[in-house]
Amino acid sequence: MLQVSTTIALAALSIAAALCIVRMARGGSLPDRVVALDSLLVIVVIGLAVLAARTGESLYLDIMVVASLLGFTGTTLVSTFVERRGAR
Amino acid sequence: MIEVLASILILAGAGLALIAAIGLQRFGDVFARMHVATKPASLGMALALTGAVLAMAGVGHTTKLILVILFQYLTAPISAHLIGRATFRAGTEMHPDTNFDELASRIKPHPRQSN
C-alpha cells in the first residue's frame, strides 16, 4: 500500500518540479523565477519526506532539515537582491 | 490502518504541490502566482510530513518532522512577504489593480545601485 502511494506521490512531485523549472526558465521577470525556485525547494522537501516514508531511512530527514533551512535563506537573500536591483 | 491514513496524507500533500506548480503556469500576474505557489505548498508540506510521521512511527523521527513543520510555518509567510514586497518595490508589471496608489505613494524608493 505504501509502496504504491509513494510511487504515485513521487510521480506527481516530479511533474510539479518539471513545471516549476519551466516557469523558472520562461519567467516573465525575476520575481517569477524566485517564486518558482521557492516552490521547487518546497517540492524537494516534500519529496524527501515521501522517500523517507517509503524507505524508512532516517538520513532523508536530516537532508530535509537542511533543505528547508537553505530554501528559506536562499529565498530571503534573492528577494533582497531583487529589491535592490529591480526586476528584469 | 495507519498505512492507509499515511498514504492518503502523502498523496494529498503531493497533489497540493502539483496544484501549486500548475498554478504557476496558469496565472499571468506575478502576485497571483505568489498566492498560488505559497499557500497550497505550505499546506501540502504539512500534510505530507504528517503522513511521513505516521508511516515511520519512530519517536525520534517525529521530533525532526515536527521541527521542520514548525519552521516552515514560521518562515513561509515571511518569504512570501519578502518576495511580494521586493516585487512591489521593484515596480513589476501588474494586472490592472485598484487601490494601487494607496501603497505607491507611501513607499520611499529604494536606492538603486547603478548597473
Add this chain to the structure above:
Amino acid sequence: MRRTVTAIVWLTAIWVALWEDVTWANVLSGLLIAVLITRKIKVVPPRVSHGFRPKAFLVLAAYFIRELVRASMIIAWEVVTPGDRINPAVVSIRLRTRSPFIATTVANLNSLTPGTLTLELDEETWTLFIHVLHLESIQASRRAIHHLEALVMAAFPRRGVVVPGAEREEVA
C-alpha cells in the same frame, strides 16, 4: 540576562532533538553553539510584553487551520477550472494594535489566509498593506483582517510596555 539563558536552553534542546540522541557530547556541543550564537545575536526583549491565554490561542489556531485549508481548496478549484477571474487590488488597513509582536503575527498569519498576501507593514502609522486576489469589497477585506487581529489580541493579551519610550529607537 534571563532571556539569554532561556534562549540558550531552547537552542540546546533543539540541537539535541535534531541529533535524536541525548549524550554528553550532544548536550555539550549544543551548549557551546548556543552560547556562541547568543553572543553574536543579541536577545532583545520585546517592547510590549504579552501574556498567553491557552483557550483563546486554541480558538486562533482553529481559525487559522480552517482558513488555511479553505485557501488551498479555493486555489485548487481555481487552478483546475478554466477561466481567469481574478480581481486584484492592494488594500490598506489601519491596525488597532500598537504592539510590534501582534502586528507581525497578524501580518504573517494573513499571508496564509485565502486570497490575501501581506505586502507591507508600516510601523509609523500602523498600517498593513495587503494584496487581495478576489476583491469583493474593501470593507470585507478589512473586516477579515480586523477579525484576525482581534483573535490574536485575545490570545496574547497585552501586559504592559516593557521599554517605555523606545518606540522609535533600537534597543541595543
